[in-house]
Amino acid sequence: MFEDFLKSANNNPVIIQHLCDSQRSKRNEEQKHHLLSDDFKGVRPDQYLINYLNDPKYVDPRNNLCIWARPTEAVMRLVAEIQKELLTLAPGIWTTPLESLHMTVLEIVHTATTEEVNSCAKKLQPCLKEMVNYTLDHRTRLVKPKLNFDDAAVALSFVPAAGEDRDGASEDRDDASEDRYTYLHLRSDSSDICSRNGVEVAARYETTSSHMTVARFVRKDEHGEREAMELWISKIESLNRWLEDECFPQENLQEKGRGEHVGLEWYIGAERGLEIRTRDLWYGGGVSVEVGEHF
Template sequence: MFDDLLAEANNDPRMIQSHCERQRVGRNDRLKTQMLSRELQGVKTDEFLLRALQQPNYQDPRNNLCVWARPTRAVGGMIEKVQQELRALAPGIWTTPSTCLHMTVLEIVHTLTPEEVAACVATLRPCLKEMADWPLKHRTRLIKPMLNIDDGAVALSFVPAAGECRDSVSDDQYTYLHLRNDLSRMSCENGVEVVARYATTSSHMTVARFVSNKDHGDKRAMESWIKTLEALNIWLKDNYHPKIGQPNKVDVDCEWYIGAERPLEIRQGSLWYGGGETIETGTAY
């Protein structure tokens, strides 16, 4: 998925991080302008989620096959604090339950029938355990959490580490993009072409979704919402980013090793909101 980007960056973690940072900051700037414009009428409500909340027997027809990473305890605690602030300003927002929090490391196939997903699983069965255990061989570290500004959801994104608070940048030579690239290659080499909805460098978890416009129905409410997200990003930077010039100022709150505490999971089914089932689990380290 990222062969060209990694080659252009000479596999240098610093260049890779810089690219990912530019992408997410630029996207936030674009979406902020869009959401504060007169043309935008509120936020985009998630109709599938709304049906699921209103109809107990509703079955989401979109079936996926994905590789998930679950947050560590420290990252989960940080998300809980963020969600509390979001609910305080927008009580009508839906926040992702802690048991459903996940980052999609790789979306292999999406929006298929259960039978089509089952066929892909059968094809990949011989390599699923190796995929789930890949972080045991190649460890990748994420840092610098930041909230994404979006008119459809709120996500917490990270960037690949590049030697921050470590002896050498070489400690972070294998980045999140390398991990995604390798898992994609393994899937393709074992018979299932990766058909993700979009190829993005973003490493993010959705922490909230919009199910109504009652909290964002006018320009003043939207301005207040954006200001809250920006204030939370300052708080995240002050409390959860590695401190420049303080090499010993790092702990589990500042970083996330993928597969640490909780291993990668291969999951199938209606996965959009944390549902579905795990068909293979890796080994945590």
């Protein structure tokens, strides 16, 4: 799936970023239409999460095997600000603890038994170190954070970098050599390594999205009325305008009198290495089978 997408974009990071950005913007528009439609039945509280919150001894029956990327301190601070703003409007939502934040680079096995997950992890044993240390020699950068939403959760998404330099944005450049190796190339390579070791990747859905879940619904009453949902979406759209202003690379910096402003960037594997994570890891839990070096 990743290989087909990269071929369709001619492996050009500028085109890749544009396609990824278009996809996430389209999804927000579709979800806005859905959430405000007359036949909308209300948000979908996460019952597994509710069970866990009501009973700390609850064991999630869904076992998974994934590659995780942990956010940098700068990204974590940004998430904390976003969560604080979301809670002002909906204090009943569940926000992902900062120490549990993660981005799924690759979902290898999902909703499986412990035995199935352990079997796949055993097959991958010879290549685990290669997978978690892949970013040491394959640097990839994510930029332009934006909130995406639906009837279950809110996520902070990014897009692969496309040659933004330290003097401002340069999306229209064809020569984006700094970022020829994108996050999607990393995901594709990780999938290939799994296949070469006898494990076929079985993700829940095919997506090019680069996102972290930052909040989930655990109750319906705060968004039961159309007016409440309109305010919720308005808050997210307002936060996205703030993100674009504060975290995107900006052109004409001197004209704006703001000095240098290159935006927020996240090098995958910086500060904390990749992790191979297993078991009940839906909400940041689970166990790390292998942890890579950071740079």
